[in-house]
Amino acid sequence: MEFLKLIGTFLIQPLLWLGILWTIICYSLRIRGDRRNFKIALNKDFFEIRHFIKRGILWGIVGSLISLIIGCYLPMKIIVLYEILAAVAILCTSRIDLSTVPLYILGILAVLRHPTILPVILLLLGFNYFVKGRLTHGENTIWFTPQIKQNRRKRRLAVYRWSEFIVLPLMVYIPGTLMEKLFHFLPLFHFGEVHFGLFILPFFVSSAGRIRGEQIETRMQAVQKQNLILAVGAFVLAVVAWLLPHLGIWWIILMLALTVGIHLYHYLQVNKNRAQYIEVSEGIRVIAIRPGTPAAKMSLNPGDVILTCNNQPVMNENQFYAALQLDSAYCHLKVKTMSGDLKITEGAIYNDSPYELGIVQFRKLN
Known part of the structure; x- marks a missing residue:
């Protein structure tokens, strides 16, 4: 019964419902953007809410078990401050990933006011980075909806954004006899004269960004690697902060330096790559x-350029669909990939419905 009440406190947390509401809004914005750019919804599947629930429960269970075994505890005022900062971060998710910023702010405050909880903050930061990397593990390219932009030369190009986020139930200890008065229904443990209660913290994790010139799979692999490095760095610094608490400010500075360094390295690497999902004059660019x-x-991927269809060169949408009608049941394509390689792919199509092939390209300008 007490455990059910504990779950109830999580289900009434404003941060959880803000996350659910923002998931619905992000889905609506994606569908609206599709219809504006392509006149149709490219993917009506509400995968955002499915990922939110499934991954939230999975990583909530894993994180709670680890937290209870290690003994992670946070004062209630730190929890309240975290939820306020995380709520602001959620509202920015569609544009930028700020899920770790509340933890960095709490880390700085911990150094100034509560040095003993700095290792806990660093552990939570490491867990955030680890889950962040797993959010994009095995992402399917159909979940990356293109947005149409223009480059400096006024040529159209596709930019891909991803925005995955969850609010997972993370069980932590809350110290202090005050909890007995304010949250008398929570399970409490007594170690001598020290009292600890259990609290399910709505823990916000997100992974968001955009892709302009990299292959989606390559970009996601890089994101996973970066977050794994940062997670390991935070876990190591948590142990060091526990052993050497008087040098806490340096551990925060070192973690910030590691984060900035990794992101700067990736930024420089991306700028070396001149390839873009840009509209081509010879062939048809597949953008989704x-x-x-x-x-x-x-075996088609966003960024591929269709050179021939049923052995007929194609330069625009009209030529492409005219070539499709040469064979009412089958489609044979010669394709150039983003890396410049040539490949042949083929497959069955709907009879008398070549427009339902499912290849999304740049719309013809009026």
């Missing part, structure tokens, strides 16, 4: 594949 269509079963 609609799920559940014949094209989804072919």
